[in-house]
Amino acid sequence: MPSLPPGVNRKDFQDAIAQFQAAVGKEWVFTSDEDVDLYRDSYSPFWNEPEDPVPSAALAPDGVEQVQQIVRIANKYKIPLWTVSTGKNLAYGGSAPRLSGSVVLDLKRMNRILEVNDRNHYALVEPGVSYFDLYRYTQEKGLNVFIDAPDPGWGSPMGNTLDRGGGHTPLRDHFSTLCGMEVVLASGDVVRTGMGALPNSRTWQQYKYGFGPYVDGMFTQSNYGIVTKMGVWLYPMPEMRFTGIVSVPKHDDLIPMVDTLSYLMNSNIVLGTTSIASSLRALARDPELIALRSKAGGAGIPELEEYLRGKNLPYWSIELPFYGPTEVVPAQWAFAKRKFSAIPGVQFRDGASNKLPPGPEDLAKVANPVPLGVPSLAIFAALGTNGVGHIDFSPITPMTGEAVFEMLDVFDKVSNEMGIDNVLSVIAGTYYPRSFFFLFTFPIVHDVERNRKTRAAFQRLVQVGAEHGWGEYRTHLAFMDDVANAYSFNNHALLRLHETLKDALDPNGILAPGKSGIWPKHMRKRRV
Amino acid sequence: MTRMCLLIALLVPISGHAFAAESQAEQGREVYQKWCTPCHGTGLGKPGTSALAAHGAKPAVLEQRTDLTPKMIETAVRKGVYFMPRFRKTEISNADLAAIVAYLAHK
Numbered sequence: 142m143p144s145l146p147p148g149v150n151r152k153d154f155q156d157a158i159a160q161f162q163a164a165v166g167k168e169w170v171f172t173s174d175e176d177v178d179l180y181r182d183s184y185s186p187f188w189n190e191p192e193d194p195v196p197s198a199a200l201a202p203d204g205v206e207q208v209q210q211i212v213r214i215a216n217k218y219k220i221p222l223w224t225v226s227t228g229k230n231l232a233y234g235g236s237a238p239r240l241s242g243s244v245v246l247d248l249k250r251m252n253r254i255l256e257v258n259d260r261n262h263y264a265l266v267e268p269g270v271s272y273f274d275l276y277r278y279t280q281e282k283g284l285n286v287f288i289d290a291p292d293p294g295w296g297s298p299m300g301n302t303l304d305r306g307g308g309h310t311p312l313r314d315h316f317s318t319l320c321g322m323e324v325v326l327a328s329g330d331v332v333r334t335g336m337g338a339l340p341n342s343r344t345w346q347q348y349k350y351g352f353g354p355y356v357d358g359m360f361t362q363s364n365y366g367i368v369t370k371m372g373v374w375l376y377p378m379p380e381m382r383f384t385g386i387v388s389v390p391k392h393d394d395l396i397p398m399v400d401t402l403s404y405l406m407n408s409n410i411v412l413g414t415t416s417i418a419s420s421l422r423a424l425a426r427d428p429e430l431i432a433l434r435s436k437a438g439g440a441g442i443p444e445l446e447e448y449l450r451g452k453n454l455p456y457w458s459i460e461l462p463f464y465g466p467t468e469v470v471p472a473q474w475a476f477a478k479r480k481f482s483a484i485p486g487v488q489f490r491d492g493a494s495n496k497l498p499p500g501p502e503d504l505a506k507v508a509n510p511v512p513l514g515v516p517s518l519a520i521f522a523a524l525g526t527n528g529v530g531h532i533d534f535s536p537i538t539p540m541t542g543e544a545v546f547e548m549l550d551v552f553d554k555v556s557n558e559m560g561i562d563n564v565l566s567v568i569a570g571t572y573y574p575r576s577f578f579f580l581f582t583f584p585i586v587h588d589v590e591r592n593r594k595t596r597a598a599f600q601r602l603v604q605v606g607a608e609h610g611w612g613e614y615r616t617h618l619a620f621m622d623d624v625a626n627a628y629s630f631n632n633h634a635l636l637r638l639h640e641t642l643k644d645a646l647d648p649n650g651i652l653a654p655g656k657s658g659i660w661p662k663h664m665r666k667r668r669v
Numbered sequence: 670m671t672r673m674c675l676l677i678a679l680l681v682p683i684s685g686h687a688f689a690a691e692s693q694a695e696q697g698r699e700v701y702q703k704w705c706t707p708c709h710g711t712g713l714g715k716p717g718t719s720a721l722a723a724h725g726a727k728p729a730v731l732e733q734r735t736d737l738t739p740k741m742i743e744t745a746v747r748k749g750v751y752f753m754p755r756f757r758k759t760e761i762s763n764a765d766l767a768a769i770v771a772y773l774a775h776k
Contacts, residue, residue: 169759176758179747183754201759231754249759269759273707294707508713518707519714521752530752 146197146220146242147664154197157218161200161244164210169201169250180228180245182237184530184585186592186599186619194237194618196223199245205323205331205369211246212367213329215651222246223653224367226268226300229293232533233304234618239655240664251369254278256346259285262375263320263346268299268368272516286375287497287514289313294516299371303361304615307572309512311412311464312376314573316361321345323370324360327647332366346372362615363639364653365646379464382413382513384492385474387481388455392442394484395457396542399569401480402459403540406571410473413462413512417545417569420454421445425563460492462512523566524582532595532619534581534602536611537573545569547609548579555605559598578614596620603627618655625658640665690771697772700765705731708753720751731773739770 145154162170171177180196187193202208215222223243228236238245252269257279264275264286272290275298279286289308291301302315312318321335335351336342349357360366389398395417405411424430433440433448440448449456461477463470474491481487495503499513509519524531538544545568552565567580581602583595600623603613607627616624628635639659643650650661708717709731722729731737746766749755761769 171758175747179755179757181755183749184752199757228757228760229754235754236757247757247759249757273703505712510714517714518716521708521716522714522719524716524752529749530754 144195144197144242146244147240149218149220149242153218154220157214157220158198160214161198161211164214165200165202165207169203171199171201172197180236180238180247182235182618184231184235184532185237186532186585186596186617188529188585188587188592189589190592192619194239194241194243196238196245197242199247201247201250203250205251205325208246208248208325208367208369209329209331212325212327212651215244216327216329216649219649219651220244221651221654222367223656224248226297226303227271227295229271229295229297230300230304231293232531232617233615237618239618239621239653243654246367248367248369255370257282257284257286257375258346259375259377261347262286262377263372264298264375265321265346265370265372266298267370268297270299271295271297272301276514276516285378287378288375288516289315289318289514290511290516291315292511292520293518294511295518298373299368302371302373303368305361306615307414307578309414309462310376310382310514311379312374313414315373316358318374319357319361319371320347320349320374321370321372322357322360322368324366324368326366327649327652331369334360346374359642362657364656364659365642367652376464376514378514379497380466381464381470381494381496383463383470383474383494384460385463385477386458386460386490386492387477388458388488388490389484390450390455390486391446392456393542394486395545397484398457398459398481399540399542399545401477401483402461402571403575405461405477405480407575410463410477411461412464414570414572415460415462416567416571418458418460419549419568420449420452420456420458422563422565422568424452424454455488464497524584529587530585531582532585532599532617534583534599534606535614535616536579536602536606537614538569538577538579538611540569540571540575540577544577548577548611551605551609552579552581552602555598555602559601560594561598573614621655622658693768693771695772696765697768697770700761700768701732701772704756704761704765705769717753724751734773737773739774742766742770742773 145151158170158172177196177199180199185193200211202211221240221243223238224246225236226248228247228249236245248268250269251267253267254270254275255265257264272294276288289310289312291306291308302319305316307313307315321337324332326332334357336348337345338351360368433444446456463473478489495513504510510517538548564581564583566582570578572578585592599620603620603623612627613624625636636658643659644662650663654661654664708715711730718729728734743766746756746761
């Protein structure tokens with residue numbers, strides 16, 4: 142039998158379960174060990190350890206009225222609810238709660254696509270709609286919209302946006318596409334944000350702000366409400382995607398290279414996610430390079446440049462994505478080349494060119510169709526065949542070459558100190574505007590000691606990152622307290638504000654205790 | 670006439686059963702295409718197929734296998750395997766899972 146919610150006795154829990162059953166139907170209340178196990182984190186860094194969070198039950202409502210009933214019952218019995226949309230937030234906790242004993246509120250059955258508009262380019266969706274669902278719908282209806290999916294397509298536009306995820310195409314910063322929400326508050330009240338607060342509103346998904354304070358951000362990465370509908374902006378189907386590859390020969394060339402990239406991205410000329418490729422990182426196992434680095438005093442930058450020159454390889458390269466009309470994209474690439482030409486020795490090469498939307502023959506030739514607006518699970522191939530999952534350390538850094546040098550240097554030192562393998566998967570990704578995103582992917586394995594070592598390394602990276610002014614944008618359940626505590630300006634003023642809001646909106650602390658390090662008052666001692 | 674009636678009486682339950690199995694397998698094909706093909710299909714970018722190939726499974730495409738038992742399929746879906754996570758009943762119901770089993774067993 143699964144555990145009880147903290148502080149709730151068995152009699153009250155059984156009464157609550159009976160009321161949940163009356164609200165959503167017996168079939169959609171899961172209480173057996175076998176069913177509840179399905180909500181555990183498949184990629185848990187606490188595999189086979191007592192800290193691995195286990196829910197006490199799971200509920201699967203089919204509509205907002207049922208969510209309201211559930212919240213009222215949970216308030217009556219002070220039962221913590223942990224909400225998931227498609228429950229596929231793998232590497233960040235999947236469908237598992239932060240707090241063991243929470244009841245998972247599984248919104249997968251709320252999977253209606255309420256509207257897709259291809260005149261103003263937006264969608265209104267429920268939580269259980271996946272990127273695959275939305276893509277299928279737009280294909281079946283022949284709609285002129287382009288979907289920006291995160292790497293795995295089984296996640297939901299709502300869940301990914303609420304966790305402020307990123308994709309690969311012009312609308313890759315998913316929070317920036319949010320336009321209007323419906324939220325069930327802890328009281329059971331239903332709020333519509335932005336223009337949705339206007340009865341008979343006709344622009345809920347066209348104008349974000351409505352009137353008065355803009356509160357939508359408050360419901361992202363938080364535990365202040367349960368979002369039951371969300372508007373997301375979509376991109377009009379571009380005519381083509383093209384990539385141009387820029388390579389530079391010297392270490393310090395990265396500084397003007399990144400400045401030029403920043404100019405092109407902030408001018409909306411380069412319009413997608415890319416990252417810096419380092420030939421040295423790719424050749425890390427080359428015996429010649431290992432010998433060069435192992436000699437007394439290590440390898441100096443001129444020697445590394447010479448080594449790469451000998452192999453006819455650049456020091457750095459970057460693949461620039463362009464999206465747009467067939468007449469415009471070549472002109473954008475020509476302009477980008479003109480700007481990068483200020484770097485001596487720079488070289489250019491045409492990359493992939495795809496007409497959009499891609500046809501079946503085009504899709505058969507690409508390993509990962511996500512940049513072409515087609516959701517996929519191809520990213521999992523990058524994880525290799527070892528391990529059972531992964532977790533990601535993903536700090537945000539300034540978009541400068543100097544910041545890249547510093548990050549790589551600091552990470553190498555921490556890796557050596559902690560005995561971590563090379564887990565750097567993305568150098569200076571451009572998932573978000575005006576900043577870089579690094580991704581360190583730690584494998585999760587069925588080995589308690591190795592997972593403990595991974596957790597220690599992760600926590601050390603959070604700490605070292607904070608010392609350098611780099612914060613994480615999102616994290617796994619296991620590190621939410623660590624990351625929240627790193628945002629500590631003025632004696633944790635932001636976290637204290639989050640807690641003030643929590644106490645006001647959810648006095649019984651029933652909504653997702655511990656999400657993003659925000660605990661209800663009676664559990665606050667848990668904070669690290 | 671009597672022989673004909675007997676023949677019909679014998680055939681009807683069998684054909685009814687075969688029809689039901691066929692129908693379940695067809696439902697399984699649809700569920701499989703929605704939930705399994707993105708990872709276990711053919712072609713590029715199918716990590717489940719790649720992982721199975723790397724672990725020596727032959728053939729690596731599940732729909733081409735003839736040795737999958739209901740237990741193997743049910744365990745993979747409900748417990749996960751390698752980086753494949755568990756699937757909840759709100760995603761793949763028990764009826765859907767039975768249909769997947771029927772579809773893969775039907776191959």
